[in-house]
Amino acid sequence: xxxxxxxxxxxxxxxxxxxxxxxxxxxxxxxxxxxxxxxxxxxxxxxxxxxxxxxxxxxxxxxxxxxxxxxxxxxxxxxxxxxxxxxxxxxxxxxxxxxxxxxxxxxxxxxxxxxxxxxxxxxxxxxxxxxxxxxxxxxxxxxxxxxxxxxxxxxxxxxxxxxxxxxxxxxxxxxxxxxxxxxxxxxxxxxxxxxxxxxxxxxxxxxxxxxxxxxxxxxxxxxxxxxxxxxxxxxxxxxxxxxxxxxxxxxxxxxxxxxxxxxxxxxxxxxxxxxxxxxxxxxxxxxxxxxxxxxxxxxxx
Amino acid sequence: xxxxxxxxxxxxxxxxxxxxxxxxxxxxxxxxxxxxxxxxxxxxxxxxxxxxxxxxxxxxxxxxxxxxxxxxxxxxxxxxxxxxxxxxxxxxxxxxxxxxxxxxxxxxxxxxxxxxxxxxxxxxxxxxxxxxxxxxxxxxxxxxxxxxxxxxxxxxxxxxxxxxxxxxxxxxxxxxxxxxxxxxxxxxxxxxxxxxxxxxx
Numbered sequence: 001x002x003x004x005x006x007x008x009x010x011x012x013x014x015x016x017x018x019x020x021x022x023x024x025x026x027x028x029x030x031x032x033x034x035x036x037x038x039x040x041x042x043x044x045x046x047x048x049x050x051x052x053x054x055x056x057x058x059x060x061x062x063x064x065x066x067x068x069x070x071x072x073x074x075x076x077x078x079x080x081x082x083x084x085x086x087x088x089x090x091x092x093x094x095x096x097x098x099x100x101x102x103x104x105x106x107x108x109x110x111x112x113x114x115x116x117x118x119x120x121x122x123x124x125x126x127x128x129x130x131x132x133x134x135x136x137x138x139x140x141x142x143x144x145x146x147x148x149x150x151x152x153x154x155x156x157x158x159x160x161x162x163x164x165x166x167x168x169x170x171x172x173x174x175x176x177x178x179x180x181x182x183x184x185x186x187x188x189x190x191x192x193x194x195x196x197x198x199x200x201x202x203x204x205x206x207x208x209x210x211x212x213x214x215x216x217x218x219x220x221x222x223x224x225x226x227x228x229x230x231x232x233x234x235x236x237x238x239x240x241x242x243x244x245x246x247x248x249x250x251x252x253x254x255x256x257x258x259x260x261x262x263x264x265x266x267x268x269x270x271x272x273x274x275x276x277x278x279x280x281x282x283x284x285x286x287x288x289x290x291x292x293x294x295x296x297x298x299x300x301x
Numbered sequence: 302x303x304x305x306x307x308x309x310x311x312x313x314x315x316x317x318x319x320x321x322x323x324x325x326x327x328x329x330x331x332x333x334x335x336x337x338x339x340x341x342x343x344x345x346x347x348x349x350x351x352x353x354x355x356x357x358x359x360x361x362x363x364x365x366x367x368x369x370x371x372x373x374x375x376x377x378x379x380x381x382x383x384x385x386x387x388x389x390x391x392x393x394x395x396x397x398x399x400x401x402x403x404x405x406x407x408x409x410x411x412x413x414x415x416x417x418x419x420x421x422x423x424x425x426x427x428x429x430x431x432x433x434x435x436x437x438x439x440x441x442x443x444x445x446x447x448x449x450x451x452x453x454x455x456x457x458x459x460x461x462x463x464x465x466x467x468x469x470x471x472x473x474x475x476x477x478x479x480x481x482x483x484x485x486x487x488x489x490x491x492x493x494x495x496x497x498x499x500x501x502x
Contacts, residue, residue, distance in 0.1 A: 070342070071341060260413065271345060
């Protein structure tokens with residue numbers, strides 16, 4: 001796959017946050033009269049995506065290292081020290097080592113990518129990320145020919161992470177991708193949102209974003225990337241393999257064991273927001289379906 | 302004069318409508334909070350959960366009335382039906398929020414009821430409450446006679462199913478649903494305590 005993924009939206013399509021917030025307040029005022037429910041983001045593939053509000057994106061998160069409540073990360077993540085930061089890149093690469101965050105940023109070209117974000121809990125947002133393609137970072141380290149998978153690891157620093165005192169998951173949080181998924185042009189390392197540095201609760205200073213997979217695959221605050229020749233372990237799969245598969249592609253036809261994945265609710269729509277249909281591969285079917293040709297998506301969930 | 306007499310005397314003077322008003326106050330408050338951001342960024346789920354928990358609490362209060370009289374001599378019998386009706390009202394509101402605000406898609410509603418065990422359990426509990434709510438009035442008590450008491454033992458089943466519904470829907474092992482179920486099972490167990498036969502003094 002030698003093409004670069006082209007964002008059909010430009011900088012001009014992103015409503016400046018201030019304007020966006022004012023419009024939301026206006027809408028919220030009307031909604032407060034019980035007359036309308038705010039509609040969420042795009043209804044179908046190809047529609048222009050309306051980015052979620054900054055406050056929703058940064059105030060409603062799953063980042064269990066800072067607590068299991070949705071508001072806990074926004075409340076507690078200020079404790080996280082993100083400078084200095086370095087990423088250990090190792091395994092089957094030509095140039096293994098600790099890469100300082102600044103050195104990585106100096107070599108990468110930052111783009112804006114407005115992506116749908118779909119949580120396994122059936123809620124969703126639209127997030128205007130800033131970041132670079134993971135492929136470029138892997139090329140910087142030089143992937144060797146035998147590398148078939150990429151493993152990722154989140155920082156584990158108990159003194160800055162109140163959530164890790166509970167054994168909710170087996171810390172540190174780990175994730176992984178197949179190599180073709182990792183080098184796909186849609187897969188990015190995000191370092192910003194709305195043109196600002198990415199907040200701690202969203203995975204500062206750099207996190208993975210794989211927009212066609214459930215949110216938990218997009219691992220936050222990465223300290224280690226390992227290229228390997230076998231499928232890496234992933235945290236949620238370890239904790240409950242029946243409910244969370246290695247692939248975890250967004251798929252409206254394959255339900256979670258306890259709830260339907262056919263629809264989702266866009267966060268930030270208030271008391272009268274409606275569910276909307278979940279799209280196959282979260283709306284990126286044209287770009288990624290080829291990766292899974294011939295695979296049984298129920299078996300490889 | 303026994304120590305519980307003042308309590309019982311006060312209870313006699315409190316009208317049931319006052320209990321209704323007091324216990325229904327959370328409804329407008331929750332709706333107001335949901336509209337003004339007080340329930341967080343996903344107010345539908347928060348409202349649904351709050352109504353369900355209040356319903357469970359009211360069912361538990363209702364289950365306390367008989368043991369309070371039997372073991373402590375505290376007589377709140379006149380409020381037993383009130384708490385039952387209040388629990389029904391909250392379960393009904395909880396169901397309405399689920400139907401119209403949470404799911405809102407007819408085809409998915411039926412699939413969920415059939416396919417998701419915790420929803421099946423919840424719906425069965427609601428269905429069992431319908432005949433109880435319909436006969437929670439003096440006319441029905443008189444008309445049904447002894448049958449009324451037998452019918453209203455369904456309350457035990459409803460409370461158990463409500464606790465089970467909560468246990469089944471949480472992710473992982475969480476303390477709260479276990480505490481509710483413990484209270485419900487404990488109160489049901491109290492009813493198994495054998496009645497002492499009266500010994501002539």
